[in-house]
Amino acid sequence: MIVGLPKEIKNNESRVALTPGGVFELTKNNHTVYVQKGAGFDSGFSDDDYVKAGATLLPSIEEVYAIADMIVKVKEPIEKEYSLAKEGQVIFTYFHFASNQTLTDAMVASKAICIAYETVVDDNGTLPLLTPMSEVAGRMAVQQGAKYLEKPIKGKGVLLGGVPGVRPGKVLVLGGGVVGVQAAKMAAGLGAIVNILDINMDRLRYINDVMPNNVITEFSSEYNIRRHIKDADLIVxxxxxxxxxxxxxxxxxxxxxxxxxxVIVDVAVDQGGCIETTKPTTHEDPIYIIDDVVHYCVANMPGAVPYTSTIALTNVTLPYVLQLANKGWVNACESNPNLNSGLNIVKGEIVCEDILK
Structure with missing residues (x-):
């Protein structure tokens, strides 16, 4: 199979979908890989690294799309890429269709095969291709939140860890999944008082068992949320x-x-956000203020730490990329129900019902 690795062109997106090691595994399996020049530079990988791994370089994104049977990306195609997708071409990336009708319409019109990282489900019911980026984003949410709590950036002027004689900051985490647990872990490590809310009591029991004493678990309800937001310094x-x-x-x-x-950091922004006032922002212009509340809603947070993120992403996506390349998308999805759950749009037809909700 011919696999294409374009350079990401979304605002300040510095990740790349495959490391040179990932390209090496594909070429070792007799697949041809075309990499756009400079695709891995911001992640710490040179063009020469990819050439040594067996890839062929192409100068433009148009050429990569034109020649490839399968495009492997990090973020969803943006408007410039809509017309580049071809009928029958596999595009394997994060799509988040539910929050982007324009993208959905464009991919339906392209008749490409759209396989979304974020809906691939493993045997345990978890999301293996979303997990590493959720881990990065959860940890970054506290890192960024702590920064934007500083007064020069219109925050409350609170140091999350406090100092002797001054109470630490209060962090409210909505959701006890991967993002929530990683955020709570980081905030607790800084010394903050952390309240983490979820509706899954089994999950709350687990979190209660593994977290330090400054992490307090509570059932998520509107009443409890309204109670905590009154004095929370950072909400994730x-x-x-x-x-x-x-x-x-x-x-x-x-x-x-x-x-x-x-400060609000809405990591759920890719799926429309769990805060009504959420709207996607970029690393270039990451925050906005409504009713004196600072909103940080960058839709590709892990893109700010591309070296870590690219390696973490390739670790989990490469086995699926190899299956798609070795078997073709039809046989790969038929033989692997987990990969099949990633099918979102197939030749102009939406096959993932959640997109329509």
Whole structure:
């Protein structure tokens, strides 16, 4: 199979979909890999690294799309790429169709085979291709939140860890999944008081067992959310319904109950966000303020740490990329129900019902 690895062109997206090691595995299996020049540079991988791994370089994204049977990416195609996708071409990437009708319409019109990382489900019911980026994003949510709590950036002027004689900051984490647990772990490590809310009692029991004493688990309800937002310094939204839009757990009217300078980091922004006032931002312009509440809603947070993120992503996507290349998408999906769950759009037909919700 001919596999194409284009350079990501979304704003400040510095990741690349495959490391040179991943390309080596494909070429070892007798597949041809074309890499756009400079695709891995921001992740710490040179063109020469890819050539030594067996890839052929192409100068433009148009040429990569034109020659490839399968495109492997990190982020969803943006408008410039819509016309490049070909009928029958496999595109394997994060799509998040549920929050982007324009992208959905474009991919339907292209008649490409769209396989989404974020809806691939493993035998345990987890999302193996989303997990490493959720881990990165969860940890970054606290790192970024701590920064934007600083007064020069319109935050409350609170140091999350506090100092002797001064109480530590309070962090509210919505969702006890991968993002929530990683955010709680980072915040707890800084010394903050952390409240993590979820509706799954088994999950809360697990979190309660493994987290330190400054992480407090509670059942998620509107009453409890409204109670905590009144004095929370940092709120992390980490709620996910695979393939579907995230529920709005904090509404616009609830912002007025927060203290000025409170920071919200909505990691669920790719799926529409779990805060009503969420709108996607970029690393170039990451925040906006509504009712004196700072919103950080960057839709590709792991793109800011591309070396770590690219290696973590390739670790989990490569086995599926090899299956698709070795067997073709039809046989690969028929033989692997987990990969089949990643099929979102096939030759103009939406096959993932959650996209339509």
């Amino acid at each position: 939204g980490g709620v996910l319904i695979p393939g579907a839009k995230a529920p709005k757990l904090i509404t616009r009217d609830m912002l007025k109950e927060m203290q000025p300078g409170t």
